[in-house]
Amino acid sequence: MDSFGDRLADAILSTGTPLCMGIDPHASMIPALFGDSSTPGSPQTLRAISDFSMACLAAAKGQVAAIKPQAAFFEAQGPEGVRILADLSRAAIAEGILVIMDAKRGDIGSTSTAYAAALIGHDAPFPSDALTVNPYLGLDTLEPFLERADACGAGLFILTRTSNPGAGTLQDLDVDGRPVYQHLAEALAPLAAARRGTSGWSSLGIVAGATWPEEAKTLRSLLPDAPFLVPGFGAQGAGASQALAGLNRQPEGWQGGLINSTRGLIFPKSAAGASSHAAWRDAVDDAVRASRGALANA
Amino acid sequence: MDSFGDRLADAILSTGTPLCMGIDPHASMIPALFGDSSTPGSPQTLRAISDFSMACLAAAKGQVAAIKPQAAFFEAQGPEGVRILADLSRAAIAEGILVIMDAKRGDIGSTSTAYAAALIGHDAPFPSDALTVNPYLGLDTLEPFLERADACGAGLFILTRTSNPGAGTLQDLDVDGRPVYQHLAEALAPLAAARRGTSGWSSLGIVAGATWPEEAKTLRSLLPDAPFLVPGFGAQGAGASQALAGLNRQPEGWQGGLINSTRGLIFPKSAAGASSHAAWRDAVDDAVRASRGALANA
Numbered sequence: 001m002d003s004f005g006d007r008l009a010d011a012i013l014s015t016g017t018p019l020c021m022g023i024d025p026h027a028s029m030i031p032a033l034f035g036d037s038s039t040p041g042s043p044q045t046l047r048a049i050s051d052f053s054m055a056c057l058a059a060a061k062g063q064v065a066a067i068k069p070q071a072a073f074f075e076a077q078g079p080e081g082v083r084i085l086a087d088l089s090r091a092a093i094a095e096g097i098l099v100i101m102d103a104k105r106g107d108i109g110s111t112s113t114a115y116a117a118a119l120i121g122h123d124a125p126f127p128s129d130a131l132t133v134n135p136y137l138g139l140d141t142l143e144p145f146l147e148r149a150d151a152c153g154a155g156l157f158i159l160t161r162t163s164n165p166g167a168g169t170l171q172d173l174d175v176d177g178r179p180v181y182q183h184l185a186e187a188l189a190p191l192a193a194a195r196r197g198t199s200g201w202s203s204l205g206i207v208a209g210a211t212w213p214e215e216a217k218t219l220r221s222l223l224p225d226a227p228f229l230v231p232g233f234g235a236q237g238a239g240a241s242q243a244l245a246g247l248n249r250q251p252e253g254w255q256g257g258l259i260n261s262t263r264g265l266i267f268p269k270s271a272a273g274a275s276s277h278a279a280w281r282d283a284v285d286d287a288v289r290a291s292r293g294a295l296a297n298a
Numbered sequence: 299m300d301s302f303g304d305r306l307a308d309a310i311l312s313t314g315t316p317l318c319m320g321i322d323p324h325a326s327m328i329p330a331l332f333g334d335s336s337t338p339g340s341p342q343t344l345r346a347i348s349d350f351s352m353a354c355l356a357a358a359k360g361q362v363a364a365i366k367p368q369a370a371f372f373e374a375q376g377p378e379g380v381r382i383l384a385d386l387s388r389a390a391i392a393e394g395i396l397v398i399m400d401a402k403r404g405d406i407g408s409t410s411t412a413y414a415a416a417l418i419g420h421d422a423p424f425p426s427d428a429l430t431v432n433p434y435l436g437l438d439t440l441e442p443f444l445e446r447a448d449a450c451g452a453g454l455f456i457l458t459r460t461s462n463p464g465a466g467t468l469q470d471l472d473v474d475g476r477p478v479y480q481h482l483a484e485a486l487a488p489l490a491a492a493r494r495g496t497s498g499w500s501s502l503g504i505v506a507g508a509t510w511p512e513e514a515k516t517l518r519s520l521l522p523d524a525p526f527l528v529p530g531f532g533a534q535g536a537g538a539s540q541a542l543a544g545l546n547r548q549p550e551g552w553q554g555g556l557i558n559s560t561r562g563l564i565f566p567k568s569a570a571g572a573s574s575h576a577a578w579r580d581a582v583d584d585a586v587r588a589s590r591g592a593l594a595n596a
Contacts, residue, residue, distance in 0.1 A: 026408065040415070041423055072405060072412035078423030079381035086377055106432060107370060107402055108462040110324065114370035117338070125339055125376030134404060136434035136457060140464025159434060164406040166438025173473040173481060180471055180478065187467065 004130055004155030005205075006197035008227055009255060011065040011098050017292045018247060018254045020100065020229070021060045022262025023088070024070040025049045027077070029267050031274055041078045049077060050084045055277070056266050057092055059284045063292065066098035066129070068229075068260055082126070089127045098129045100229065100258065104159060105145075106134030112144035120145065121152035130155035132207060132229070136170075139187055146191065146204070155203040155227070160184055161219065163209030163232030181215070185222040192226040201256065202226050208246050210238035210259070216246030220256075228257030234264030234291065240298035254295065261291050302428055302453030303503075304495035306525055307553060309363040309396050315590045316545060316552045318398065318527070319358045320560025321386065322368040323347045325375070327565050329572055339376045347375060348382045353575070354564050355390055357582045361590070364396035364427070366527075366558055380424070387425045396427045398527065398556065402457060403443075404432030410442035418443065419450035428453035430505060430527070434468075437485055444489065444502070453501040453525070458482055459517065461507030461530030479513070483520040490524040499554065500524050506544050508536035508557070514544030518554075526555030532562030532589065538596035552593065559589050 002010070012018050027037040027045055030052045037048035053069070060067050074085035089099045103126075105115040119126045133145050135158050142158065149156050161171055161181045171181040185206065192202040202225045208216050210232035219228070233243035240259075247256040264287060271283035300308070310316050325335040325343055328350045335346035351367070358365050372383035387397045401424075403413040417424045431443050433456050440456065447454050459469055459479045469479040483504065490500040500523045506514045508530035517526070531541035538557075545554040562585060569581035 024409070024412075026412075070405075070409055070412075072403075072409045072416065075416035076412040076423070078416075079377050079384055081423070082380055083377035104405055104432075105370075105402070107368075108460060111322070111368055111370045114324075114368075114374040118370065118373035118376075125374070125379070134402075134432050134434055136432055136468055137460045138462055138464035138467040138469070140462060140467075162406060162435045164436055164438060166436035169436040169438075169485065170434055170468075170478060170482060171436070173471070173478055175471040175473055175478075180468060180473075183471060184468060 001153040003153055003195070003197040004149070004203040005195065005201035005227065006199045007129065008065070008098060008155065009199035009201045012255055013252060015062060015065045016253060017065055017295055018257060018259050019064045019288070019291055019295055020066045020068050020258035020260040021056065021064045021265050021288070022068045022070060022260050023053055023056050023266060024262050025053050025073045031272055031280060033274055033277065033280060040076065041080065046077060046080050046084065049081065050087070053084060053088045054091065055281070056284070057088060057097070059281060059288060060097060061095055063288045066100050066258055067092055068100040068102045071101065071103035086126050093122050093127050093129070099127065100157065101126060101128035101131045104132050104134050106137055106141060108137055108141050109144070112141050113148070116145045116148035120148045120154045123152070128154065130157060130205070132157045132159065134159050135184060149203060150195070155205060157205045157207050157229040158188060160206040161208050161212055161215050163211045163238070167209060182218065182222065185219050188226070189223055192223055196225045200225060205229055205257065207231065210243035213242040213245030220246045230257055230259045233259045234261040240294040244295065244298050259295055264291060299451040301451055301493070301495040302447070302501040303493065303499035303525065304497045305427065306363070306396060306453070307497035307499045310553055311550060313360060313363045314551060315363060315593055316555060316557050317362045317586070317589055317593055318364045318366050318556035318558040319354065319362045319563050319586070320366045320368060320558050321351055321354050321564060322560050323351050323371045329570055329578060331572055331575065331578060338374065339378065344375060344378050344382065347379065348385070351382060351386045352389065353579070354582070355386060355395070357579060357586060358395060359393055361586045364398050364556055365390055366398040366400045369399065369401040384424050391420050391425050391427070397425065398455065399424060399426035399429045402430050402432050404435050404439060406435055406439050407442070410439050414443045414446035418446045418452045421450070426452065428455060428503070430455045430457065432457050433482060447501060448493070453503060455503045455505050455527040456486060458504040459506050459510055459513055461509045461536070465507060480516065480520065483517050486524070487521055490521055494523045498523060503527055503555065505529065508541035511540040511543030518544045527558065528555055529558045531557045532559040538592040542593065542596050557593055562589060
């Protein structure tokens with residue numbers, strides 16, 4: 001199997017977009033036509049979450065470069081909820097859709113090894129093509145994740161600069177004239193360079209929030225070959241050109257990362273009251289088309 | 299229900315120790331007498347992990363102030379693995395044993411809300427008395443965790459200074475003459491003070507690695523009422539007096555946090571080849587007694 005960096009570059013090229021669909025099945029936001037999802041962990045709620053997630057996957061196929069399921073919303077439904085996460089990811093992989101497992105794990109030593117075994121690679125119990133990882137515990141704690149990812153052609157996205165308003169509490173603290181997140185990016189640069197595929201893109205990427213476009217440009221200069229996973233496009237307030245600040249425009253289109261949208265794609269206003277699955281799907285297809293267009297024309 | 303800070307102080311007093319038992323069911327380390335645990339996710343492995351974890355819980359009862367299950371080792375076994383985590387935690391709570399859910403979660407906005415719903419409180423699908431949380435995404439991202447914990451009398455332990463050799467990559471970066479982790483502790487201080495119970499101890503604590511005793515003393519001065527969750531005692535190399543550096547000795551014994559030991563308690567060398575469950579339990583009881591004694595006499 002090609003490296004994650006190369007498979008990501010291929011997926012962006014073949015789907016014609018860097019758009020990534022976040023799949024966050026907020027029980028309270030799932031349209032009524034998928035059934036009653038008001039009781040956490042109930043059979044009805046589990047069915048609604050499963051049906052909704054699989055419907056999102058069907059809409060994603062061929063139209064986005066990857067999906068990004070958010071582990072928290074499955075965990076909130078208990079053990080049967082995470083079974084849906086595993087099933088969703090397995091189904092996506094079987095259809096050739098890249099899965100970015102957004103679980104933001106991070107721990108030390110053998111615990112990181114266990115998380116990596118759980119969440120990285122096509123044969124993991126919670127299968128993925130790449131995992132989001134939190135680096136606060138130190139660079140040594142990334143090693144077990146890198147080892148597992150390298151062994152199975154998978155990737156990592158290291159949380160570097162997030163999209164939330166309070167992201168700066170630690171990430172922006174000034175160290176020798178540069179913020180913490182830049183020091184992190186510098187430390188990651190050789191690890192990313194060592195994992196560059198034939199496409200020129202590494203299997204080691206970072207999370208770089210769309211709400212900070214100037215910072216994305218700085219990060220791109222520090223990490224020329226790392227794919228960026230960019231949250232914050234759409235519902236979190238960033239426009240297409242902001243979101244694309246850290247990507248590279250090439251003759252055949254954007255490259256160098258994924259622009260994630262969640263609510264804008266899977267919970268568009270026009271889908272909230274849909275009276276049929278076909279109407280819901282039309283609304284989601286329209287939302288995906290509009291986001292693809294906004295990115296292509298930015 | 300009393301606040302977590304008060305319940306923790308009570309548990310330390312009533313068990314006579316700040317010792318916490320880490321429950322990390324490494325499949326490859328579970329003694330053979332619990333059955334074959336070599337195939338991830340197999341029924342045999344799941345049974346071995348379940349029986350082993352429940353045997354650890356039985357040994358913990360009355361002898362340690364809390365248990366700390368490590369989510370990663372359950373996740374590595376897939377959806378049925380995390381069901382064991384939920385069952386273990388529920389059983390502990392039913393027996394009145396405090397559960398520190400060591401999942402090191404952290405995300406933004408509604409995703410943090412979903413993790414909090416999943417992992418905090420006695421009625422969560424993965425029940426706990428307190429959750430470990432990663433603060434790298436910023437103080438605003440702690441709010442949904444605090445809100446849930448406050449609403450159900452639970453606690454949080456915020457990763458501040460971890461016990462691993464490379465912990466300093468980000469935690470030690472120098473900002474205005476002080477390391478990042480001290481800035482974090484200063485930012486947490488008012489949040490901890492606002493959650494102080496009648497015992498004087500807060501429901502908001504921190505993780506403060508035992509391998510850095512001088513730093514634990516500094517952290518204690520910054521956070522006089524926050525319980526410390528101290529990993530690194532025993533197998534990770536810290537002795538009892540190092541581990542206790544951030545706790546307070548009071549006439550009735552230590553207070554102010556939990557000293558966690560995992561391998562030293564649940565995988566003592568003397569238990570590895572135990573030929574019967576009774577022999578295994580004797581070995582674990584001896585290990586618990588020795589650790590209790592080391593802490594009491596430090």
